[in-house]
Amino acid sequence: PWLATHLWDYYDFTRDTSFLRATAYEILRSSARFTVDYLWHKPDGSYTTAPSTSPEHGPVDEGTTFSNAVAREILLDAASAAKVLDLDREERNEWLSVERNLPPYKIGRFGQLMEWPKDVDDPDDHHRHVNHLFGLHPGHTLSPVTTPELAEAARVTLNHRGDGATGWSMGWKLNQWARLHDGDRAYRLFRNLIQDGTLDNLWDNHPPFQIDGNFGGTAGVTEMLLQSHLGFVHLLPALPSAWSEGKVTGLLARGGFEVDIVWSKGILQTVTIHSKSGEHCSLRYGHSTIDFDTKPGSSYSVSWQHDSLKMQ
Structure with a gap:
């Protein structure tokens, strides 16, 4: 589902309806259908991802913030595509209904955006991953404009995680600070990425190499200037x-x-x-x-x- 959202992004930037109809929509629709099928429809009428993880960090759990955020994104993207093409109106309504019944983002006892369904986050945890901020970037369901309290909780989370880590991690944090409209903090991450996360040949240092940091750094600079x-x-x-x-x-x-x-x-x-x-x-x-x-x-x-x- 995460990969499928890139197809919607391509359409959204280009407004190429022929591409959306001929290439992207079937993948978006199939991914939304998979998501609905995968979600646990609980007795109280809500939906959640189960089992789910916060990749490379912590245990398998029910309804991690990352997994629910990805589900939210693909359902919204597929619904938007169906609306543009005037297709699958009944199914589109189902996707939107399921999205509305996913667990909301939660703010924990430290003011952080909770990574897990229970408030077990550790403010001294400096893990390189910030998967639970997917809704901030690359998603669009967290923002200082639309959800200011949740955006502030995301800021707390980023402060807990710190400005270090692998090259690709600094690239992702750079984009997230830009989405929080904090230019000087984003610039600090950009400098850290260049100085501490980039090899002499300009490859991103994981080690030995991950292109994520190069692409992420470029995207982050763009996000600082235009969103x-x-x-x-x-x-x-x-x-x-x-x-x-x-x-x-x-x-x-x-x-x-x-x-x-x-x-x-x-x-x-x-x-x-x-x-x-x-x-x-x-x-x-x-x-x-x-x-x-x-x-x-x-x-x-x-x-x-x-x-x-x-x-x-």
Whole structure:
């Protein structure tokens, strides 16, 4: 199911409906069906993963946060795909119903996002894995925007785990700190990844080598500058103070957009949106938002003026 979510991501970035219909949907649907079949439908009407694990960490258990988060993600993605294609309406409703009845995220006695169904997390546990933060990244069911209390609990968890570990682990934490909109902490993880998790030939050091760290580091830098997983294009959500001046061109955002950004003194100056598929565009910078319709092949310039986003 986790791998299948990448197919939805590809569609979400490109808005290639032909790809979704011909290639991705059957895999997404099959993965959602597998998930529903695998879940334990408990007598109280709720669903949970059983057996389940928090990979490479701890015992086999009922309803670990990681496993339920993956189930939540594939059910939502498959339902979204069915809606786009106007297919399997009854089954889509079932997927959404099952997702609503999965166990909610829980906050433990230390203020952490609980990894297990019982509050047994150890704040001195510095394990390299942070699987239970899947909903924060690469998923989209945890966020400072939509679930601020849970996002704060994820922050506590990341502080417990620490900033060290293997290269790929630092790459994942880099992305998670970016999703928490903490640019300076994300930058620290980026520096740690380069200095302590990268070999002289620029390969990620597991050891001996895992490409996860290389891809994760690149993705993390992108997430610091642009995010689009919540239904809008979020500009400079985790810009670190070390990057007070800069520009970036050609970043891709969900909705079929290519984005160029210029900033100075840590503040957005201008953004240019190149629309590939003619979707409606919603931009966010800080607490300011702007919405506009687009046409395929057209470009749109927006600037930061008097503490708000303005069309040029």
